[in-house]
Amino acid sequence: MSGAKSRRPARVNLGDAILSPGSVMPSRDALPPLSCLRTFEAAARHCNFTQAGVELSLTQSAVSRQVKRLEADLGRPLFERSIEGLRLTPAGEQYYRVVRRALRDISDESARLRRHGNDLQLTLASSPTIASIWLARHLPDFQCAHPDIEIRILTVEDPYRLDLAEFDLGLYYYVADEVDPPGMLAEPVFQEEDVIAVCSPAYLERQGEVRDAADLLAHHTLLVVEDHFHDWLTWEAWYRALGLAWQSPTHRLRANSYQLLMHATLAGQGVTLGWARLLADDIEQGSLVQVLPYRLPSRGKLSLFSPRHRHLTPAMRAFRAWLLIRQGE
Structure with missing residues (x-):
């Protein structure tokens, strides 16, 4: 009514x-x-x-x-x-x-307050593999050049899980237009990168040399990562892209962590695929050896992630300049 x-x-x-x-x-x-x-x-x-x-x-x-x-x-x-x-x-x-x-x-101001107003604090996000194998070895050079900057490392395997308010810059392998990091810009650290097959000298002493690609599949242990973010780095894709005959390997060791596989490789448990530039220090020092002569240009490159639209602090600018200029040499 x-x-x-x-x-x-x-x-x-x-x-x-x-x-x-x-x-x-x-x-x-x-x-x-x-x-x-x-x-x-x-x-x-x-x-x-x-x-x-x-x-x-x-x-x-x-x-x-x-x-x-x-x-x-x-x-x-x-x-x-x-x-x-x-x-x-x-x-x-x-x-x-x-x-x-x-x-x-809001994100910029929250990040500033979390740093307690100190623009010389820097939080670097990275995968556990990159952080332990590459970043930890090169950071001392940066810290010597910038002793006033306080570093914090945040390890997150998948960049999709990053909270943009929790870090300043990130280091990840990035496939352009396929695994786009949400809310971030990606700049390549290595302009060129190859994927190679590596193992430790201890593995070769125990199992014998790898004579060729077919011998690797028939008589050696391939270390295989089961991780959706690293699906583009697979043994089968590597063989086929190089025009090598592929068949299921006789022996495999699987893990869902690339960091774990790299530790297994260094411990002499098998042969894995890795990025030549990322592993250059281990190869130069002799803790890893390239077992086959083939090199496949990598679809992904080690890249510096910067949050979009965030103003760079002095510490962020210093690290970006050091990383991109030094590693581009």
Whole structure:
């Protein structure tokens, strides 16, 4: 009846957001939940809910629900949905620019406060393999040149799991346009890189020399990494790309950690594929030897990851300059 008060509070349906009896309608001046804004920013950047979910460790349906919740709160659609995919609406484009800038500013200020205002602190993120085999050996040179900079190393195997607020710069092997690091720029440290087969001298003393590629498959132990992020570094792909005859190896040792395989290689347990530039120190010192003469140009290169849109601190600028100039020589 017009003008009459209902005895039962109404349920208001706003897309997926349902205000039940007793719920309080948010103020028009209230900010949307931060989780919804972060999800929207990732979804808008990728124009894909699934890719946004991978970045944020959410399911595709969870991303969709959070976007719908935000659209309901704003009272207008942010995406156009069609069989061709997602596209931002004009309102979504404008909102994305505002949200991206706001989240960047919050991230920058949070990182600054975590450093307690000390621009000479530097957190480097890296995979355990790169950190232990390469970075730890070269950092003393940087520290001698910059004794006032305090270094912290954060090891994370998969760059997709990096929290952009927890580190300054990263070092990872990167395949351009295939394993894009979310929210980061990638600059190659090594302009050229080859994948080679290596083992320790102790392994050859115990098992005998590797006569050729066929002998390696028939009579030696191949160390195999089972890791989705390193799927592009496989024995079969290496053999086939070099035009070598491939068959399943007689002996294999598998692990889901490339760092573990490298330790196994150094301990004399088998032959593995590795990056020639990354392992150059071990090869020069004689702790590893190249067992076959073949070298395959690597699809991935050791790269420096820098968070997009973040202002570089003096420590970040110093490390970037030292790394890219020194290693490019």
